[in-house]
Amino acid sequence: MKANRLFLAIVFALGGGLAFAAQIEQPAAKTVMHAPSGVKYLVGGVGDDEKAALDAVKADYNCRLTFAVKMSGAYLADVTVRVVNLASQAEVLNLVVPGPFLLANLPAGKYSVSAVYRGEMLTTELTIKANQAREHVFRFAQE
Template sequence: MKPLNYALIIPCLLFSLSAFAEESPLKPETQGDVTFVSGGIGETEREALKSIKADYNLNLLFAYKGSGQFISDVNVRIADSKGNVLVETFAEGPYLFANLKPGNYLISAVKDGNEIRQKAKIGGSKTTSLSFYWPLQAGSSGNP
């Protein structure tokens, strides 16, 4: 190949690789006025979540009690203080981050038919973090 062709091809190749490297493995979703993202399986997703954590005012974590082993595949429902369901989703990893308007919320998380509910108060610029822990069941590997 002629040197001129290399001069044109190499910058294009480098540009495409950098664009690919910057693409996040996480896909934020929106339901109504609420934007949220879930994941955290694998080092790439955990690093991506760490980099956007401050952009969300509600951070949820799902794990097995006692072992600290993370859980994925959790059904999550976020309702406002009037009982209106704002988000109903399936957390694809042990973390779910959401942006909510200031107010009081009820978060319901269901894993293998076991439901855990917690209240959250969102206000100001402070982030609310909640952890949901299920008992480790016999035969469960505890791996996400």
């Protein structure tokens, strides 16, 4: 009887430990979002798990934006981003990014991309071509 209890205790401990280890090793799952314009995007990157999850899928997105401080390189969160198609003047994205990364799938075209952090606005133009990804880092003066 004692041997059976010991065996069950060992099996339970090993099985529970394996399940716990499997939960730790898996990166945080991200939910794909869709803007009212139909543009598919992901945001986040706070913490190593979120960054790893975004890195794992970034090849699926043709617009990759990063938000950081100019001097220190520290990542920023809560940046307001607006993306406008320059040909049609249609707004394709307008959101607050809760982490330092925004991945988006934009149709081919030219876009004005504005990012605002604590009142500081930075703007750039990006040309998205078919089968080609663009990356841009917005570097803000303040933390």
